[in-house]
Amino acid sequence: MRGFVRRHTVEDALAIIDTHLHPLAGEFVPLSAANGRVLADDIVSHYDVPGFDRAMMDGYAMRADDTNSAAQENPVSLNVIADAFPGRPFQNSVAAAHAVRIMTGAPLPDGCDAVVPVELVDASNGGSHIKAFAPVSAGKHVGHRGEDVVSGTNVFKRARVLRPQDLGVLSSIGQGQIHVIRKPRVRLVVTGDELLPAGSSPRASSVVDANGPMLAALAERDGAVIHFPGPIPDERDGMLRAMLADADVIIVSGGSSVGIEDHAPSLLLEHGELIVHGIAMRPGAPTGFGRVGERLVFLLPGNPVSCLCAYDFFAGRSIRALGGRPKEWPYRSIVAPLARSITSPIGRLSYARVQVVDGRVEQLAVVGASVLSSTTRADGFVVVPAESGGFAAETDVTVWLYG
Amino acid sequence: MRGFVRRHTVEDALAIIDTHLHPLAGEFVPLSAANGRVLADDIVSHYDVPGFDRAMMDGYAMRADDTNSAAQENPVSLNVIADAFPGRPFQNSVAAAHAVRIMTGAPLPDGCDAVVPVELVDASNGGSHIKAFAPVSAGKHVGHRGEDVVSGTNVFKRARVLRPQDLGVLSSIGQGQIHVIRKPRVRLVVTGDELLPAGSSPRASSVVDANGPMLAALAERDGAVIHFPGPIPDERDGMLRAMLADADVIIVSGGSSVGIEDHAPSLLLEHGELIVHGIAMRPGAPTGFGRVGERLVFLLPGNPVSCLCAYDFFAGRSIRALGGRPKEWPYRSIVAPLARSITSPIGRLSYARVQVVDGRVEQLAVVGASVLSSTTRADGFVVVPAESGGFAAETDVTVWLYG
Numbered sequence: 001m002r003g004f005v006r007r008h009t010v011e012d013a014l015a016i017i018d019t020h021l022h023p024l025a026g027e028f029v030p031l032s033a034a035n036g037r038v039l040a041d042d043i044v045s046h047y048d049v050p051g052f053d054r055a056m057m058d059g060y061a062m063r064a065d066d067t068n069s070a071a072q073e074n075p076v077s078l079n080v081i082a083d084a085f086p087g088r089p090f091q092n093s094v095a096a097a098h099a100v101r102i103m104t105g106a107p108l109p110d111g112c113d114a115v116v117p118v119e120l121v122d123a124s125n126g127g128s129h130i131k132a133f134a135p136v137s138a139g140k141h142v143g144h145r146g147e148d149v150v151s152g153t154n155v156f157k158r159a160r161v162l163r164p165q166d167l168g169v170l171s172s173i174g175q176g177q178i179h180v181i182r183k184p185r186v187r188l189v190v191t192g193d194e195l196l197p198a199g200s201s202p203r204a205s206s207v208v209d210a211n212g213p214m215l216a217a218l219a220e221r222d223g224a225v226i227h228f229p230g231p232i233p234d235e236r237d238g239m240l241r242a243m244l245a246d247a248d249v250i251i252v253s254g255g256s257s258v259g260i261e262d263h264a265p266s267l268l269l270e271h272g273e274l275i276v277h278g279i280a281m282r283p284g285a286p287t288g289f290g291r292v293g294e295r296l297v298f299l300l301p302g303n304p305v306s307c308l309c310a311y312d313f314f315a316g317r318s319i320r321a322l323g324g325r326p327k328e329w330p331y332r333s334i335v336a337p338l339a340r341s342i343t344s345p346i347g348r349l350s351y352a353r354v355q356v357v358d359g360r361v362e363q364l365a366v367v368g369a370s371v372l373s374s375t376t377r378a379d380g381f382v383v384v385p386a387e388s389g390g391f392a393a394e395t396d397v398t399v400w401l402y403g
Numbered sequence: 404m405r406g407f408v409r410r411h412t413v414e415d416a417l418a419i420i421d422t423h424l425h426p427l428a429g430e431f432v433p434l435s436a437a438n439g440r441v442l443a444d445d446i447v448s449h450y451d452v453p454g455f456d457r458a459m460m461d462g463y464a465m466r467a468d469d470t471n472s473a474a475q476e477n478p479v480s481l482n483v484i485a486d487a488f489p490g491r492p493f494q495n496s497v498a499a500a501h502a503v504r505i506m507t508g509a510p511l512p513d514g515c516d517a518v519v520p521v522e523l524v525d526a527s528n529g530g531s532h533i534k535a536f537a538p539v540s541a542g543k544h545v546g547h548r549g550e551d552v553v554s555g556t557n558v559f560k561r562a563r564v565l566r567p568q569d570l571g572v573l574s575s576i577g578q579g580q581i582h583v584i585r586k587p588r589v590r591l592v593v594t595g596d597e598l599l600p601a602g603s604s605p606r607a608s609s610v611v612d613a614n615g616p617m618l619a620a621l622a623e624r625d626g627a628v629i630h631f632p633g634p635i636p637d638e639r640d641g642m643l644r645a646m647l648a649d650a651d652v653i654i655v656s657g658g659s660s661v662g663i664e665d666h667a668p669s670l671l672l673e674h675g676e677l678i679v680h681g682i683a684m685r686p687g688a689p690t691g692f693g694r695v696g697e698r699l700v701f702l703l704p705g706n707p708v709s710c711l712c713a714y715d716f717f718a719g720r721s722i723r724a725l726g727g728r729p730k731e732w733p734y735r736s737i738v739a740p741l742a743r744s745i746t747s748p749i750g751r752l753s754y755a756r757v758q759v760v761d762g763r764v765e766q767l768a769v770v771g772a773s774v775l776s777s778t779t780r781a782d783g784f785v786v787v788p789a790e791s792g793g794f795a796a797e798t799d800v801t802v803w804l805y806g
Contacts, residue, residue: 031601035620047605049776056773058662085664086597086637089608103664105597105705107608148774155776163805164620165778168613168707172775176602193490194508198434199579202450205492205510207575214571217438221567234489259461261488261506302508304571332735370459371551372575373452373558375568402566 004258004278007285009386010313010349013276017289017314020275020296021321023159024184024248028177031170034162037180038223038324043156045173048146053108055084057141060121060130061112062099064138075122075131084109099130108142115141149173159324181324186219187247188212188228191239191254191264192302195231210304210372211253215311219251221330222316223323236263243267243292248322250295251315254302257286264288264299272297280386281349283369284310296322304372309351312381331380331400336361341393344384353378354399361399378402407661407681410688412789413716413752416679420692420717423678423699424724426562427587427651431580434573437565440583441626441727446559448576451549456511458487460544463524463533464515465502467541478525478534487512502533511545518544552576562727584727589622590650591615591631594642594657594667595705598634613775614656614703614710621711622654624733625719626726639666646670646695651725653698654718657705660689667691667702675700683789684752686772687713699725707775712754715784734783734803739764744796747787756781757802764802781805 008016026040055061062078070076078099084090086105094100094111102108102115114136122131148169149155155169156162162170162178170178190212194205198213209231216226227247232238234255243250243264255264265288268274272292277299279287283306288299298315300307317327339360344350353364356379363382367374380401384390391397411419429443458464465481473479481502487493489508497503497514505511505518517539525534551572552558558572559565565573565581573581593615597608601616612634619629630650635641637658646653646667658667668691671677675695680702682690686709691702701718703710720730742763747753756767759782766785770777783804787793794800 031616032619035623049605050610050773051605052608056771058664086595087609088596104660104662105595143771143773147771148776156779161806163779164617164624165707165711165775165805167620168617168711168775169779171601171616172605172611172613174604174611192508193488195490198574201577202452202454202575205455206490207453208577210571210575213434213574214567216435217567217570220438257507259507261461304568308568308571368459368546368550370453370546372568372571373551376559376566376572402568403564 007278007280008276009280013279013289013314014317016276017318020291021318023324024182024322026179027182028179031167031176031178034170034178034180035164035167037162037178039156039158039160039162040179040181040324041158042154043170043175045149045151045153045155047149047173048151049149049172050143050145050147053145054143055102055104055106055108055115055141056143057115057117058104059102059115059117059141060099061094061102061108061115062136063094063096063112064114064136064140066097067116067132067134067136070132070135072133075133078130078132080128080130101127113138113142117141161325183223183225184248184319184322185246186224186226186249186251186319187242187245188215188226189239189242189250189252190215190228190231191234191252192231193233197230211302211307214304214308215251215253218311218316219319222319223325224249224319234261234263236267239263240267240271243271243295243297247295249315249319250292250297251300252297253300253307256288256299256301268292268297268299280347281309281313281351282345283351284313287314289314301369303369305369305375308375329400331402333398333400335396335398337394337396338391339393341390342382342384343390344388346389347386349386350384352382352384354382355379356399361397375402410681410683411679412683416682416692416717417720419679420721423694424721426727427585427725429582430585431582434570434579434581437573437581437583438567438570440565440581442559442561442563442565443582443584443727444561445557446573446578448552448554448556448558450552450576451554452552452575453546453548453550456548457546458505458507458509458511458518458544459546460518460520461506462518462520462544463502464497464505464511464518465539466497466499466515467517467539467543469500470519470535470537470539473535473538475536478536481533481535483531483533504530516541516545520544564728586626586628587651587722587725588649589627589629589652589654589722590645590648591618591629592642592645592653592655593618593631593634594637594655595634596636600633613707614705617707617711618654618656618714621714621719622722625722626728627652627722637664637666639670642666643670643674646674646698646700650698652718652722653695653700654703655700656703656710659691659702659704671695671700671702683750684712684716684754685748686754687716690717692717704772706772708772708778711778732803734805736801736803738799738801740797740799741794742796744793745785745787746793747791749792750789752789753787755785755787757785758782759802764800778805
């Protein structure tokens with residue numbers, strides 16, 4: 001029986017892994033595929049948006065000065081000489097005492113500096129003249145060139161995770177192909193002679209792979225492109241081939257511990273580097289990290305709860321970092337009091353699955369790391385640090401919510 | 404100039420729209436595509452998981468009773484008769500005083516009821532015998548049939564939004580095709596003679612469509628499948644054709660108000676129903692809702708901030724509800740004090756874009772509804788109810804975070 005060389009604390013392991021995490025290079029994607037992607041560069045606008053002064057109301061474009069003397073008892077009459085529509089502007093200049101009927105969004109004609117709304121004038125004479133009954137101030141109901149974006153503005157900084165409205169602004173400044181950080185390519189290597197692929201029915205002495213579908217969904221959530229051809233046997237040659245796949249990250253599930261069937265650590269020792277092996281945490285202790293060439297390799301336990309926990313602490317963080325995303329958990333958190341105490345062995349970090357019932361946090365009845373349904377009954381998890389023996393009832397704790 | 408027949412409050416409009424919202428029918432998708440989808444039915448397991456008792460440690464499967472008298476000075480010797488591996492079980496029964504070498508995950512042979520870990524026995528004689536130095540309790544290091552899921556259990560309820568670990572459990576109970584609520588099909592109808600399609604460069608008198616890319620990303624986030632062939636002119640025949648598209652939801656952007664170029668409301672009146680038109684909110688007042696046949700039609704203002712606001716209040720909620728999702732905003736919220744007061748006209752709900760700076764909430768300098776970049780500089784928004792004139796400085800307000 002071999003053992004772990006030495007157990008790392010979670011903090012030490014994270015510090016070591018972090019030195020291997022650098023955002024990947026950029027790639028261009030169409031704007032329509034850019035939501036949620038991470039900008040590889042700052043974005044500077046080369047255009048004013050809008051590129052012209054425009055009407056913000058349906059009405060009449062005119063010179064504000066013409067209405068200086070207008071009053072209810074002394075209306076000013078303007079000669080309406082043309083129409084201006086969005087995309088079909090009036091191309092000439094408008095002289096004093098003249099006006100152009102204009103629709104919202106149409107460019108303001110040369111010579112004009114204001115728009116008087118249609119409901120404030122008398123156009124009852126058939127439309128060739130209007131009467132204004134009050135002064136109009138210069139700039140009224142005019143949207144000015146560059147009021148949204150001025151040419152030369154640094155609109156977004158690199159590493160921004162793009163939101164829906166960001167795509168609107170990018171579109172408006174003429175960006176059709178967006179330079180974003182490439183998605184990490186993740187190869188899942190799920191091993192176990194007892195595993196049937198997803199879609200199979202369970203049968204005698206075999207179980208259907210749970211970790212593969214779970215890890216694929218987790219890694220996609222964290223911005224990866226997944227390659228997962230299904231579970232493979234606990235067999236060194238096949239595992240080695242899979243660990244040499246064309247990928248940025250290899251996630252091995254199963255065979256990560258120190259038993260005679262645990263091939264993954266020795267494969268890393270022989271064909272790459274085994275940098276971390278064994279973590280002072282519960283569940284998830286038989287977790288490893290290493291490299292094969294440029295590939296980051298995560299050895300996750302086969303027990304599905306341990307696998308989820310180790311993914312949450314190490315692999316997910318790394319995938320997010322390679323993709324230029326914040327390393328922090330993507331889970332929402334709340335702070336709420338414990339209904340009952342949580343105990344945890346000093347010297348090991350614990351990942352306690354909890355429910356939140358009527359605003360109070362309850363640890364699920366302690367069940368083994370093989371009981372994945374405990375994580376589907378749970379609303380989230382509470383982390384008990386290694387130096388703590390747990391939390392007393394009524395302690396306010398942070399719950400990281402799965403949903 | 405036509406006017407709005409009557410303005411609805413936001414609450415009235417939501418109550419009316421809610422009566423039109425019913426989750427769509429189900430469809431089957433492969434497990435690998437089910438993350439984040441919404442279950443159309445309860446899921447009941449037809450299998451125990453695991454389907455057999457199994458070893459949870461590498462060691463020796465045996466009968467606990469055999470070790471009752473074992474002590475350090477009085478070891479019990481067991482005859483090791485075979486090996487058992489995951490997926491390659493020992494098929495016969497194990498008699499008293501016999502043991503089977505077993506690996507983690509292998510089925511427990513008949514006759515055995517415990518596993519003694521390899522590090523607690525003396526197997527130094529070549530492996531044909533082991534010596535146990537202490538009693539082993541029945542069930543030790545055995546994972547019991549059904550400990551994760553018992554056949555007949557209602558594992559998930561309908562309307563659950565599936566999480567990564569849920570896919571693991573679904574896989575383990577033999578579910579390869581998952582019955583989920585169909586994604587709403589959303590047709591975007593973005594109108595404006597001045598609009599160039601995304602990917603164009605801005606040019607004289609034209610602007611590049613911002614609302615289309617923004618709305619597509621918003622609706623995808625809310626679980627829709629988008630059909631958006633690009634902006635179309637302000638022209639009745641083309642708009643009508645688009646409003647008759649094969650879709651569950653039609654989102655019209657632009658031409659939603661009461662001007663002579665605003666065709667969408669009259670098209671709804673003539674070819675369907677215009678149920679709500681005009682909302683007491685700022686921005687977003689010229690918003691409408693109606694139906695054409697079974698299609699829900701949302702008329703959103705062309706000004707991009709108004710468009711975003713109206714989407715957030717009405718269209719997004721409806722898309723989520725059709726897809727079986729919670730109607731609530733998908734935004735995280737925080738509560739924090741206002742750095743400065745926010746004022747708002749009584750009688751209209753306001754959607755104030757804010758930044759959170761050093762834990763305090765600051766409204767962005769008030770800019771027009773056409774300035775989409777205000778929503779990209781903002782961290783989120785604060786809602787001022789219609790009956791409120793605003794909030795004083797230092798008031799704790801809820802901020803809905805965009806990011």
